[in-house]
Amino acid sequence: MAKTVFQKVLNRLGDKPANLVFQLSNTPLMRRRLGKRYSRALDRHRPSLPKLEGIDREIVEGLRRDGVFITSLDALGLPGSAEMLRAAQKVAGECTESARRDADAGRQFICAPASATVDNPEIFHWGLDERLLDIAEAYIGLPAAYDGLALIYTVADGTELGPRQWHRDREDRRMIKLAVYCSDVTDQGGPFELISREDRSQGVDDHYVFEFGTEDVLNKRLGPDYSRDIVSCTGPVGTVVFADTARFFHRGAPAFDKDRAALFYGYFARRTRHPYYCQRSGLKPREIADLSKGLSPRQRASALWHKTLPTWLRLIPPAPI
Structure with missing residues (x-):
């Protein structure tokens, strides 16, 4: 009972508990400790990393080189892709009217309700x-946590707010966001974009300063010619984009000529550096546990990663997007 009351109090505080722990974890002493622990974990796990072949290896090599790799559902050839895409397009269609109302009301981030994932x-x-988990583990260097998904709906209103501004994600030191386009995406239709130039002003355990990439910020961090390395990920329905959204500035470009619907799946290390900036799918722990029934031990461990955190970290509510 006391734990429940305490949790309710923390939930009322919004992102304040998460931001406080984030600040404490970035004191010089904690940065050094966490950095050493992270390096040891990478060294220990290196001999156990999956051995990839074919397009899976190309994806990881592309992420290491450019921070992004563009392919398609057909090229990946994962089982269940057609069924997944049909379901996602159905959900997107059902969200169209409410998404446009939300956009008219000034909402910056629009995604399908978590109930759509349950259904x-x-x-x-x-x-x-398992192949996606292999790709994520090979790139991240540690067993991968699966943070679920969000079906993000971008209304063609030309606005450049929230995630349509250049930014870096806060979940971990390195991570993968996997986008699946549920509609055709042209250069005027809100493509995912990434600046293929790593922000080296932020080392693995240097200060973590997350700020929108204004022109001044990007010039300072990436150089005045950063625009030469902007990758615009256009493509037809079924296009798949793998991207490291922690190390590289990225955005969903404003849409002008057509609404965009895309699924975004998230992967990072199970012992992620910032767990309180994760869990953005909207699913309740009980729902994730139910969805994970009947899966392999590895899949369940990936989906239920939050259960392995220390108790005090599990009590901190995820910061709102």
Whole structure:
């Protein structure tokens, strides 16, 4: 009972508990400790990393080199892809009217309700395919946590707010966001964009300063010619984009000529550096546990990663997007 009351109090504080712990974890002493622990974990796990072949290896090599790799559902050839895409397009269609109302009301971030994932488990399960977990683990360097998904709907209103501004994600030191386009995306249709130039002003355990990439910030961090390395990920329905959204500035470009619907799956290390900036799918722990029933031990461990955190970290509510 006391734990429940305490949790309710923390929930009322919004992102304040998460931001406080974030600040404490970035004191010089804690940065050094966490950095050493992270380096040891990478060294210990290196001999156990998956051995990849074919397009899976190309994806990891592309992420290491450019921070982004563009392919398609057909090229990946994962089982259940057609069913997943059909379900996602159905959900996107059902969200169209409410998404446009939300956009008219000034809402910056619009995604399908978590209930859509519960009602369409094939969308959730697709992201736990063993090959995807192999790709994520090989790139991240540690066993991968699966943070679920969000179906993000971008209304073609030309606005440049929230995630449509250049930014870096806060979940971990390195991570993968996997986007699946549920509609055709042209250069005027809100493509995912990434600046293929790593922000080296922020080392693995240097100060973590997350700020929108204004022109001044990008010039300072990436150099005045950063625009030469902007990758605009256009493509037809079924286009798949792998990107490291922690190390590289990225955005969903404003949409002008057509609404965009895309699924975004998230992966990072199970012992992520900033767990209180994760869990953004909107799913309740009980719902994730139910969706994970019948899966392999590895898949369940990936989906239920939050359970392995220390108790005090599990009590901190995820910061709102």
